[in-house]
Amino acid sequence: MGNSHRWLEKIAPSLRLHLLDWYRSHGRSLPWRSIRDPYAIWISEIMLQQTQVNTVLPYYRRWLQEFPTVHDLARASRDHVLKQWEGLGYYRRAHYLHQAAQEIVDRFQGGFPADLPTVLSLPGIGRTTAGGILSAAFNLPHPILDGNVKRVLARLVALPTPPAKAQSRLWTLSGILLDRCEPRCFNQALMDLGALVCRPKHPQCCLCPWQKDCRAYNQGRQFNLPLAMPIRTRPHKLIAVAVVFRGQELLIDQRPESSMLGGLWEFPGGKIEPGETAAECAVREVKEEVGIDVVAEQELATVEHEYTHFSITLIAYICRYQSGTIQPLQCADVRWIQPQDLPQFAFPMANQKLFPHLHAWLATHPL
DNA sequence: GATTCGTGGTC
DNA sequence: TGACCAAGAAT
Numbered sequence: 380m381g382n383s384h385r386w387l388e389k390i391a392p393s394l395r396l397h398l399l400d401w402y403r404s405h406g407r408s409l410p411w412r413s414i415r416d417p418y419a420i421w422i423s424e425i426m427l428q429q430t431q432v433n434t435v436l437p438y439y440r441r442w443l444q445e446f447p448t449v450h451d452l453a454r455a456s457r458d459h460v461l462k463q464w465e466g467l468g469y470y471r472r473a474h475y476l477h478q479a480a481q482e483i484v485d486r487f488q489g490g491f492p493a494d495l496p497t498v499l500s501l502p503g504i505g506r507t508t509a510g511g512i513l514s515a516a517f518n519l520p521h522p523i524l525d526g527n528v529k530r531v532l533a534r535l536v537a538l539p540t541p542p543a544k545a546q547s548r549l550w551t552l553s554g555i556l557l558d559r560c561e562p563r564c565f566n567q568a569l570m571d572l573g574a575l576v577c578r579p580k581h582p583q584c585c586l587c588p589w590q591k592d593c594r595a596y597n598q599g600r601q602f603n604l605p606l607a608m609p610i611r612t613r614p615h616k617l618i619a620v621a622v623v624f625r626g627q628e629l630l631i632d633q634r635p636e637s638s639m640l641g642g643l644w645e646f647p648g649g650k651i652e653p654g655e656t657a658a659e660c661a662v663r664e665v666k667e668e669v670g671i672d673v674v675a676e677q678e679l680a681t682v683e684h685e686y687t688h689f690s691i692t693l694i695a696y697i698c699r700y701q702s703g704t705i706q707p708l709q710c711a712d713v714r715w716i717q718p719q720d721l722p723q724f725a726f727p728m729a730n731q732k733l734f735p736h737l738h739a740w741l742a743t744h745p746l
Numbered sequence: 747g748a749t750t751c752g753t754g755g756t757c
Numbered sequence: 758t759g760a761c762c763a764a765g766a767a768t
Binding site: 431435475508528 | 759760761762764765766767
């Protein structure tokens with residue numbers, strides 16, 4: 380291990396030159412690279428967490444249109460912020476952005492901090508995001524360690540373990556390699572190398588500026604590195620959902636802040652218990668979550684959805700209000716709304732899959 | 747260190 | 758189809 384570090388220190392100057400040279404002619408041109416506004420760069424870094432560039436691009440543009448400065452974000456409503464994030468996933472990121480924006484306004488009068496400990500103190504910002512912001516916005520020499528960098532480094536040194544089990548060592552390697560004179564370009568270049576050349580499936584070693592020094596390549600192991608973590612199987616859940624009508628009005632509730640998909644709105648529902656029908660479950664969940672009595676009238680649709688760690692089948696019922704007053708018993712909020720107002724609320728993707736079926740039902744059931 | 751967070755894309 | 762992955766952080 381010590382040998383590996385000394386070897387890397389020795390060849391690092393040459394690696395930096397080759398990488399920066401490659402980056403000048405092959406680097407991607409991205410909207411957050413042509414600016415220095417730390418607020419906008421921060422937004423891009425948060426959106427890019429576990430999310431591909433092409434997915435982020437439209438959200439990034441809309442966000443800066445909607446919240447051009449940290450002040451605009453800080454004074455926006457939480458529902459409005461979540462609505463702009465709808466569909467991007469990892470919704471806690473939106474809450475953290477909102478909280479951090481208010482902190483930046485309150486603690487620093489809206490000026491983005493430029494030192495590592497303070498940046499790290501903001502919610503939703505870890506070491507990689509902090510390094511990314513500080514190097515991109517202020518050209519400060521802080522290393523990064525995202526998925527691209529982990530893969531590049533794991534191949535460069537022929538890492539003997541899965542990257543997840545060598546975090547500390549990989550941070551050291553990223554710090555050794557970092558070009559202290561051009562940290563901004565270097566970090567961006569390192570990520571582009573991972574995204575464009577040192578790709579997970581088909582690494583383009585013949586185009587790589589580090590080919591002659593790469594241990595994986597020299598050992599013919601570029602297709603087998605980095606080593607993978609053992610897999611675990613994902614459970615499947617059966618969920619009943621109640622689309623409750625009271626006359627023209629529709630019932631929606633807001634998920635608790637601390638739960639999965641926290642702050643998003645949904646149709647009430649929950650896991651079907653053993654020996655229970657989906658319709659019985661839908662009625663029971665409405666009673667438990669918002670305290671009213673309904674009857675299940677008709678099955679609306681069944682949809683499937685995949686999450687990272689489990690999959691679900693949603694069985695949705697059109698239900699009719701019977702009695703009681705809505706209360707947020709197991710949710711953050713609950714409301715009767717007009718069906719045409721649905722787009723004003725942020726919904727998880729699994730619920731959105733029900734929307735076309737609901738529209739079709741409404742079209743054939745006037746009144 | 748291992749888990750929990752979403753969604754869209756690829757093969 | 759299912760596995761895998763993408764500019765990770767918080768617990």
